[in-house]
Amino acid sequence: MSTVGAIENVAALVNAKRDLARLTVRLGAVASNYRLCRRLAGPAAVAGVVKAESYGLGMAPIARTLSDAGCDTFFVARVEEGVALRPIVPEARIFVLDGARGESVAALLAHRLTPVLNSLDEIALWQSAAKDAHSGFDAAIHVDTGMSRLGLPPTELSRLAAEANTRLAHLRLVLVMSHLAGADDAATAMNARQLARFREALAMLPPAPASFASTGGVLLGKDYAFDLVRPGIGLYGGNPQAGTKNPFAVAAVLTGRILQLRRVDKGESVGYGASFVAARNTALATVALGYADGLMRAIGNRGEGAIAGQRAPVAGRVSMDLVTLDVTDLPDLRAGAEVEFFGDTISLEEIAAAAGTANYEILTGIGPRVPRHYVEAA
Numbered sequence: 232m233s234t235v236g237a238i239e240n241v242a243a244l245v246n247a248k249r250d251l252a253r254l255t256v257r258l259g260a261v262a263s264n265y266r267l268c269r270r271l272a273g274p275a276a277v278a279g280v281v282k283a284e285s286y287g288l289g290m291a292p293i294a295r296t297l298s299d300a301g302c303d304t305f306f307v308a309r310v311e312e313g314v315a316l317r318p319i320v321p322e323a324r325i326f327v328l329d330g331a332r333g334e335s336v337a338a339l340l341a342h343r344l345t346p347v348l349n350s351l352d353e354i355a356l357w358q359s360a361a362k363d364a365h366s367g368f369d370a371a372i373h374v375d376t377g378m379s380r381l382g383l384p385p386t387e388l389s390r391l392a393a394e395a396n397t398r399l400a401h402l403r404l405v406l407v408m409s410h411l412a413g414a415d416d417a418a419t420a421m422n423a424r425q426l427a428r429f430r431e432a433l434a435m436l437p438p439a440p441a442s443f444a445s446t447g448g449v450l451l452g453k454d455y456a457f458d459l460v461r462p463g464i465g466l467y468g469g470n471p472q473a474g475t476k477n478p479f480a481v482a483a484v485l486t487g488r489i490l491q492l493r494r495v496d497k498g499e500s501v502g503y504g505a506s507f508v509a510a511r512n513t514a515l516a517t518v519a520l521g522y523a524d525g526l527m528r529a530i531g532n533r534g535e536g537a538i539a540g541q542r543a544p545v546a547g548r549v550s551m552d553l554v555t556l557d558v559t560d561l562p563d564l565r566a567g568a569e570v571e572f573f574g575d576t577i578s579l580e581e582i583a584a585a586a587g588t589a590n591y592e593i594l595t596g597i598g599p600r601v602p603r604h605y606v607e608a609a
Contacts, residue, residue: 251519252487252601255574256288259609260482261466262300267478268462269301272449275456278304280445280463282312282328287525287595288467288483289603294319297466306461310335313344326371326406328381331357340364347371347408349381351390354398361401370399371406372436376428377421378412392435404439406459407432414447414455415471422451447471450478469579469590477578480609484574485597487520487536487554489566501555502547507532514559516543518570521552525597526572527586534585537576538568 268277279302285293294305294316304324307313313325324345330353331339331346339346340360348354348370361368372391375382383391391398409429413419429443441457446465448455450472464470470477493515501507501515518536522528531548536556543556558564573582579590586593 250488250602251490252524253485253604254288254597254601255484255486255604255606256292257480257482257484257606257609258292258296259607260468260480261288261293261296263609264466264468264479264482265297265300265302265462268446268449268460268465272444272453272456272460275453276304276459277302278306278326278442278459278461279466280306280461281316282306282308282463283595286463286467286469286591287597289605290316291319292603292605293466298323304459310338310344314338314342317342317344324405328373330373330381331360336360340368345369345371345405347373347381347406349373350383351387351398354391354402358398358401367401367403369405370402371408372404372439374407374409374429374432374436376409376425376432378410380410382409388432388435395437399437404437406442407436407439408442408461411443411445411448411451411455414445414451415473417451417472417475422455426455445471450475464591464594467594469594471590473580477580481575481578483579483594485520485526485572485601486569486574487518487524487526487572489516489538489564489568489570490519490553491517492558492564492566493517500547502531503550504548507547507555507557511559513546513557514561514564515546516556516558516564516568516570518554518556519552520554520570520572520601521550523551523598524601525593526554527582527588527593527596529586529588530582534572534582535577536570536572537574538564538570540576542576543570 279297281290284290298320306326308328313327326345328347330349373382413421442459444455444460446462449460465479468479468482499509520526528549534545535542543558546555546557573579583590583593
């Protein structure tokens with residue numbers, strides 16, 4: 232065999248191995264979900280939350296898709312994410328939720344990133360940098376209304392309001408924001424309580440555009456929309472409100488391929504710890520996907536896979552590279568068949584429930600060993 236032929240064979244083998252698992256990302260669905268948020272929240276503007284590699288789907292293609300759909304404002308968590316995002320959307324406004332720290336000021340300025348300032352100390356730091364530069368800097372302020380995480384607590388908000396002229400000198404206040412703690416439950420009284428607190432905070436501060444709602448807040452109605460909403464999970468097809476119909480299109484499908492089919496007799500065990508014991512003569516499918524890929528170990532003996540729309544339960548523990556399904560009731564299977572673990576048949580919310588976690592963690596946990604495959608169709 233020629234050297235060229237050998238190289239081609241190796242490349243084909245590598246591609247075949249990469250295709251054993253796949254996260255298919257439907258960019259058309261992401262764009263459709265963005266447009267749905269605009270209809271639900273309008274006339275408020277809609278930003279795209281693309282932190283954590285767009286919840287694991289891939290920041291660059293997602294940001295381009297959102298930009299093409301009309302999105303001109305983005306939120307990231309880390310300054311490094313903002314630096315990576317800037318060349319992808321060169322004209323967009325990018326907010327960094329982590330705020331400003333001494334070591335991040337230079338990068339924020341160099342890449343035209345707007346920090347979301349979470350404390351009086353951060354406001355002072357950003358103001359000092361603006362003063363030193365003899366310029367006015369854009370700034371967003373995060374007010375804590377009940378999350379007790381990031382954001383100005385009530386004591387600091389009161390001090391800022393009383394001393395706004397001096398503390399905000401050299402700063403252009405382009406956004407005041409807060410974050411809902413209970414938007415996943417439309418019935419919780421905490422939503423209305425936080426809304427009232429946010430309105431009180433806005434009345435205390437100089438006039439500026441306001442942002443309160445993530446995806447869950449968008450679904451709470453226009454009282455929560457203000458001037459700008461910040462959907463994340465909804466863009467990627469997840470439903471933030473358990474027990475309600477998901478209005479968002481499926482944007483991500485996780486699949487693995489069957490490596491081997493076998494039969495075991497009644498009473499035989501499957502996998503580490505022998506946690507599954509066959510109650511009948513059982514057909515098993517071993518699939519090339521495991522917890523190293525982000526298929527959570529917690530779905531062992533609880534989760535499901537789907538083959539051509541038919542569900543099969545996980546049999547035994549999820550191991551690092553493999554998972555086994557009981558496919559006794561599924562006829563005509565072959566090695567190489569594709570198995571869905573979430574997507575069109577099994578929702579993100581179903582696999583999250585099986586794992587005892589949230590759909591956010593399911594998406595962001597899909598590891599780099601799983602190739603992302605981007606399609607335009609919704």
